Amino acid sequence: MNILETMRSALWSLQSNKLRSFLSMLGIIIGVAAVVGIVSVGLGAQSSVLDMVSALGSNLIMISPASTVARGGSVSGDAVDLFTVDLANHMQETVHNMSLVVPQVQGSGLLIYEGANLRATLVGTTPSYPEVTNYHVQTGRFLHELDVENATPVVILGSRIAENLFGQANPIGRELTYVVGDRRHSLTIIGVMESKGQVLMGNYDSQVYVPISYAMERILRTQTVSTLMAQAISAEAASTAVGDAEFLLYSRLGTTDGFNVTSQDEMLETMGDVAFTLQLMLAAIGGISLVVGGIGVMNIMLVSVSERTREIGTRKALGAKRRDLLMQFIVESLALSTSGGAIGMILGVLIAKAVSDFGGWATSIEGPALAIAFTFSALVGLVAGVYPAMQAAKLDPVLALSHE
Amino acid sequence: MNVMIEATKLTKVYQMGDEQVHALRGVSFAVQKKDFIAIMGPSGSGKSTMLHIIGCLDRPTAGELFIEGLNVQEAGGNKLAEIRNQKIGFVFQNFNLMAKATAVENVELPLIYAGIRKRERRQRALAALERVGLSDRIKHRPPELSGGQRQRVAIARAMVTEPAFILADEPTGALDTTTSGQILDLFAELNDEGNTVILITHDPTVAQRTHRIIELLDGRITRDSSRNGVGA
Structure with missing residues (x-):
């Protein structure tokens, strides 16, 4: 069974269970949307802070009593x-x-x-x-x-x-x-x-x-x-x-x-560091929701495997190899999480746009941030899918077929 | 080659806690090409174990099994899956169709695992459905079909790979008498067309429709008869 067939059958299986697929995606959607939204707003804030520092003057040095x-x-x-x-x-x-x-x-x-x-x-x-x-x-x-x-x-x-x-x-x-x-x-x-x-x-x-x-x-x-x-x-x-x-x-x-002497470069650096740390922290919080989303996907995949025990037995009787079933469930999990990731990305961009349009904040949506969030969601899907898929692949066909 | 299945002293022992259960105690038989056989016996006789072993879903504890000359005993997990895919056409009591897939998609499934391209797959699946008389039901899903129609889809799925033999486990167990008769007629027709068919059943009226009956009791063959007198 080639990868294209596996993907087709995975998508088909998710489609035939729309509500459940959506619910299990929700965690990933929220996670990715949060990461993308937060990072966009954070990058926007960072660049506007840096602009403000630049606007102070050129080659400026501030000297003040502490x-x-x-x-x-x-x-x-x-x-x-x-x-x-x-x-x-x-x-x-x-x-x-x-x-x-x-x-x-x-x-x-x-x-x-x-x-x-x-x-x-x-x-x-x-x-x-x-x-x-x-x-x-x-x-x-x-x-x-x-x-x-x-x-x-x-x-x-x-x-x-x-x-x-x-x-x-x-x-x-x-x-x-x-x-x-x-x-x-x-x-x-x-x-x-x-x-x-x-x-x-x-x-x-x-x-x-x-x-x-x-x-x-x-x-x-x-x-x-x-x-x-x-x-x-x-x-x-x-x-x-x-x-x-x-x-x-x-x-x-x-x-x-008793005194501070700070060059503009140092200010930029300090502000940049602060902004970066803040952003990393916020992105980590978003990342946690991604992990939680991953646990949700894994849970659903485990339920799906046990619910479809007979189907797995039948597929084995019809000639599915361990690898076929392993792939089937991993691809299903990947499809779940990457669809969630894609929806989350769109949602995150919309959130960032809404923040800049209605909140008047500067936001900056950057390709690498999107790519990282999406890749991370795929990774979560992969990790979440492996264990349930292994459970499915190693099922004894005799027991699986007699499963009620 | 005319010998489809050759079984020699098949033994299956299950470990149930401290107790050893002997499901099969040295069963030997051969199945010729174009045979139409019923393997009969009450529950606990070992016929399910027999189904699993000749269906290559399980391995015997001892003894030898050859399917079209292939030594099953020596086959690994992937090889067994391949044998199931290419040599055996399963028909189950409860049909075991994919409920969300259409009839033709269900029939295509074993061809997907055989690595057959989509176009050829579709053609062969349609031909198989036509053979079982369901040309007008190809886009229907199992819940939209009657029991008899579902079993016909399952039979189409079993024969679409052109297997060495069709192995049916109580194929009429979930059907009423009339429908059962029609399904058995279909098996008889398929046999007439040259297919080897093995039915596993506890029902003597089903067994009567076949050409040869192997009776099992307590893991041993108690009778192996041919209705026309050509017993093996």
């Missing part, structure tokens, strides 16, 4: 105190692998323009900010060196802020009020940024940008900055630049604790 716990009599915050505009300037002058070092402070407050008000994140920074973040003004201008020197009360709006407060009207030259606590600051709008969308650490479009001097002295009243953003002179120089910055901070602090 939160430390004070021990004994020492005062926590030594590292925080170190982060000043002077440090940024010093770093830019001494670390040759860095072309730009941009300090940044952040605060939160309320923007008021005529009747409307809006909560916005305020970013105090320097004129090099657009270059480092690869984020530029759409209309008007960004900060100028003089704005920082003189601490002029000017502001550049994120695109969404501009749209929410002014709609289509040109906001340049107008005055708005920024309220932090009980202090009110009148700021002149000098520019509107281009739209950048969601990036890793918040949405640039809903921020406003002011001279760092004005932000520190007048609005936030602080001596320290929250982050330094540096740009390495090239992608190759990034890791050396990280080392240089670390050495500089270490020489000031006398410890390697």
Whole structure:
């Protein structure tokens, strides 16, 4: 009996028992759909996270104080105190692998323009900010060196802020009020940024940008900055630049604790690792349901063998060899699981599409993921089929024929 | 070759717990080509064991069995399956048809195991169904057929491989008298056409229709007669 005949007879046998075939497939269907759906959503999430990291800028290095716990009599915050505009300037002058070092402070407050008000994140920074973040003004201008020197009360709006407060009207030259606590600051709008969308650490479009001097002295009243953003002179120089910055901070602090220096590549790597681990975990959960599905198939195959004992005896009397019966039941099991796998794949793709259409999540359906899920379902069918098939093949024809 | 089956001192012993059951105690006989034989006996006489052994579903404990000169004793599992497929046409009391397959698909089944191509298979199956008078029932499934028709499908299935002999186990056991008569007529016709037919039965009226009766009791042949006097 050749393989084609075996397949034909297996499909025929499954067709003649549609409901049962479907029910025993269900586990595999759910398993494969889960794996495909999860992996697609996971890959989509991963690539959008990675996009967000890339959107931060080019060859970017983030330098920030780490939160430390004070021990004994020492005062926590030594590292925080170190982060000043002077440090940024010093770093830019001494670390040759860095072309730009941009300090940044952040605060939160309320923007008021005529009747409307809006909560916005305020970013105090320097004129090099657009270059480092690869984020530029759409209309008007960004900060100028003089704005920082003189601490002029000017502001550049994120695109969404501009749209929410002014709609289509040109906001340049107008005055708005920024309220932090009980202090009110009148700021002149000098520019509107281009739209950048969601990036890793918040949405640039809903921020406003002011001279760092004005932000520190007048609005936030602080001596320290929250982050330094540096740009390495090239992608190759990034890791050396990280080392240089670390050495500089270490020489000031006398410890390697208390600060983080992270290059964009490292962020990408970390995010990639996290996403991969998460995905592996989710896929493993899907895989467990596949295994459970496999047990279901095996169970049905065992039932089928014992139910069809007489049929097996008859087939043997008519000349079926052990191999024929072995093949028959393995192919039946394979047909069950791969049909389940195919349906599951379609279902998984539909789930992924639904998630991206209705949930607004990015999903990415990839061939290899489909192929792996399908192959795994076939493998499950094979493993689940072998034992029942062996039971069928080794049945004694005399006993099988007299089976009631 | 005119000797289809040659059995010499066939012995079958079953181990039932501590007890040994002697189902066959040295049975010898020969079956000629074109014989029409009934193997008779009450239950427990060893006729089922006889069916299993000459049907190559089981091996004797001792003794020798040749089918068309082939030594069954020396055959392995796959060889036995091949012998069953090519030399023996089984007909069962309960028909043992595949309930979800059509008549013609049922008849094709042994040809599938023989590795015959689909087109030839279909032709031969249709011819066999025509021979048993079921040309108008080829697409029917067993539940849509009467008992007699089902047994005709089974007979078509048994003869489609052109076996050395047809081996029928109580072929009329599940049929009424009229239908039984028709089935036995069919066996007689097939025998007239040159087929070797062996019926296993406990029913003397069935046995009467054959040309030779081998009676079994307690695992031994008590009578081996030919109705026309040509006993072996």
